Amino acid sequence: MATIRKLLIVGGVAGGASAAARARRLNEATEIIVFERGPYVSFANCGLPYHLGGEIAERESLLLHTPESLSARFGLDVRVSSEVLAIHRERKTVSVLNRVTGETYEESYDALILAPGAAPIRPPLPGLDDPRVFTLRNVPDLDRLMAAMTPEIKTVSVIGGGFIGLETVEALRHRGVAVHLIERAPQVLSPLDIEMTAPLAATLRAHGVQLHLDEALTRIDAGEQLHLQLASGKAIAADLVVLAIGVRPETALAADAGLELGVTGGILVDSQQRTSAADIYAVGDAVEVQHVIAGKPVLLPLAGPANRQGRIAADVIFGRESRYRGSQGTAICKVFELTAASTGLNERALRAAGIAYRKLYLHAGDHAGYYPGATPISLKILFAPDTGKLLGAQAVGEKGIDKRIDVLAVALQAGMTVDDLAEMELSYAPPYGSAKDVVNLAGMAAQNLQDGLLAVLQAEDVAQAIADGTQIIDVREPEEIAAGTLPGARNLPLSGLRGLLPQLSKDRPLLVYCQVGLRGYIAQRFLAQQGYQVRSLNGGYKTWSMWQQVQ
């Protein structure tokens, strides 16, 4: 390994800052220069919407480090407002523009790490260059938006219902302005499948957000207000607009230098963060990663992977054997009182990747029902029909969502099967969980499905089943029916079902269901053993309701 006398790092936030700090801990003698195009390094990117909303009261809380603090602590040469314009591979230098002085200069490198991040997507639509159209990606973006949020601002439209869009919507509602959320897809938060977003849409509406799903922005006309024109013909007036459509990797510098990009458009790197060019590494939102479940390259701009990749690049440069294992797309979002999170692939992605799967819905309390304050968790797991291997999970609820998705994220990382979920020994006392946690229940239900004990009908197939003459049996207690029931359902409560058998014909197939699926399963087992052709509604009435809400 050649001696690394000089290491240059382009980008001083998550991946770049992690790489620099790790490099210094590994090698005290190397000169390390970090170039950051913006005025701030190592800022709390993920905290920006929370300062907008006021939860994070002090802007300074977002500035985790300064060039001075990084210099003092790590002996780093951190240069802000310094844009790397070009990489000269043949002579191993970069050209740098000092954006304050306008001066340009070259710096040489023995190794170069690119951590330029990703930039907000600004679609080429008329009117998006209006100064009242904002993005929220860095501290200057935040400063501009905060300055623009004068008391005169009454209505803000947010374009895009992903993580940043939803966090921005919530922040704006906390500030008391009217908010329109415009999303091109029929759902918010695309890592989740559509039915799992039903509670999110309901909560957004309950908090006064005007939700426009399946609506594409086509242009913005400037007047005293901004006038947003949607493809459907709908028009929305706004004092300000925040674009949160997504981000695209910052690859111009890499591409100009002839570095290979991947099929996704991100910088191509190997598992040790090496680009196609000698001595040049890349990390973070700008690179394409291997999805561990899909087995193909994807763009997954996430803070955790960026930090870990930065550490790995530094390791490899200094001769260590670290490798990035790929990404699984674990993500989480607070949406007012709800939390939504996921890991692995969802149904849409599994279908797109041609991966066979089975799915199960569970609804259970975040802790024992007899201990006060329990709130429901809606969990969906996806697993391989042949091996039972976990492929993905999604959860929505008020509490304990992060815990369940983290548990399932580790299970996914370990290649665990539904048998392993059933056997998990999780911490249990009444304030924290249940003797059979919802994750255990998901594993047990999946075992039953795999073993043929549980036969399910999907909520989305109910209408067809009814059309085909299936008898629908609601096994809940009569007092539970008031809130709604499946069309044409007969109520035969499980508690009395054993005495009601003569009422059921064996000529037609049966669909049984309860509120969440457990009693439906018990009824299904009972009836199946009596010779009925019977299926249980996957996830019960609650899952069916979620589907109804997104039709």
Add this chain to the structure above:
Amino acid sequence: MATIRKLLIVGGVAGGASAAARARRLNEATEIIVFERGPYVSFANCGLPYHLGGEIAERESLLLHTPESLSARFGLDVRVSSEVLAIHRERKTVSVLNRVTGETYEESYDALILAPGAAPIRPPLPGLDDPRVFTLRNVPDLDRLMAAMTPEIKTVSVIGGGFIGLETVEALRHRGVAVHLIERAPQVLSPLDIEMTAPLAATLRAHGVQLHLDEALTRIDAGEQLHLQLASGKAIAADLVVLAIGVRPETALAADAGLELGVTGGILVDSQQRTSAADIYAVGDAVEVQHVIAGKPVLLPLAGPANRQGRIAADVIFGRESRYRGSQGTAICKVFELTAASTGLNERALRAAGIAYRKLYLHAGDHAGYYPGATPISLKILFAPDTGKLLGAQAVGEKGIDKRIDVLAVALQAGMTVDDLAEMELSYAPPYGSAKDVVNLAGMAAQNLQDGLLAVLQAEDVAQAIADGTQIIDVREPEEIAAGTLPGARNLPLSGLRGLLPQLSKDRPLLVYCQVGLRGYIAQRFLAQQGYQVRSLNGGYKTWSMWQQVQ
């Protein structure tokens, strides 16, 4: 497989109730009789202290099922107040005493599941048979204690600082009575190592609990009050006493029938819950389990394993290949505003088992520090020196403890190494975690230790190091020192350390430390590369303080 026409189950709470429900789902034709010695089945054992404390307001909330509801739902024949007195293996029957009528009868079985649970330990000390000495294991225990808690009761002594003891102490403080907690060991909550219990002891004292550690009860003398005599000579007066010393498996029925017991005294079963006798199975707190890390039999009375074992026994009886994989001892306890939890083995248990280990302490926020409301988590991980395989974890803090221990419990189940912890892709948004979660940090620090980048000194070895002439360097900022520092430490803040090198002699080894370990590690890396013989204090000043508190 022989046809199982009649299945008898002894015990109708966690394991027994699970077995009965699963058996019915697997086989509708089998006659299933559940005998419960007490007056209630399927009650919320773990909820008892919370009704005492008032969090669970309604006693009825603890009664999850009745014989009638189990009969209606599952077609079970549930007989409460029915004590199984003997098993007649040769004729495959049991003798049952109806404790209400006094009548005795025999029932035959094709298969028999023993789920008798465990009973509170009552040491043979003088005075423990006083009616003012209580235990808290079932609903009648709770009823008696609740009835005794009249307004005249001002002072209660709890014997035993395990899970039930601590929950009972908290419940009693919620009721406003003075509480003495007497524990024979020098610490509460023995699944944790002693230093990890320092915050628990502090919290107990802060909530007015009189904590008597390292104190053994020798006798209770009855008078108008109870007078507790401790081995140290200390005497404590109490209006009531609650014994929470622990439980012992209920094995009399099994032993009388000639079933083999294990070395721990629990009923011996194989991985399919079979006892040594044909057609007799046993599950739950009464059985001995294999510890997956220790690789030896242990008693681990936990609700989750009991429930899963019940399901497995039913599976096996009806021809399914389910197996219990062993227990890892995941447990959690609320102690006022703190939560303490652990999984796997602690240091004491690893030493007792002769298993080599390394340890690391981490202290980090439950979520990003810049988002409001973050509280510290103290995490200890134990791992194998050769393979880096996780062996155990303990955590204490206000929030997010259950999540981290569950994540680590799954890691332990999967046989993960510290490399895997470093790579975990956990859900991150500011309200929920950090881009590098404390579990990731633990993995990364352990990698550094394994790779020789991090050289640690244990807090418990500091005194010897000082005696040996080690220079102690506190790299915190001056304003952090006020709360305390190591004896003889010089303050050379990390932020200025690079300019202070001439002040340090290379003749003597160095110990560097900060508050939690990160800056100490950075300083150690810097100094090591300057040629110093230097170690970093494992877990920093905070871990050292925890050790000081338990000396």
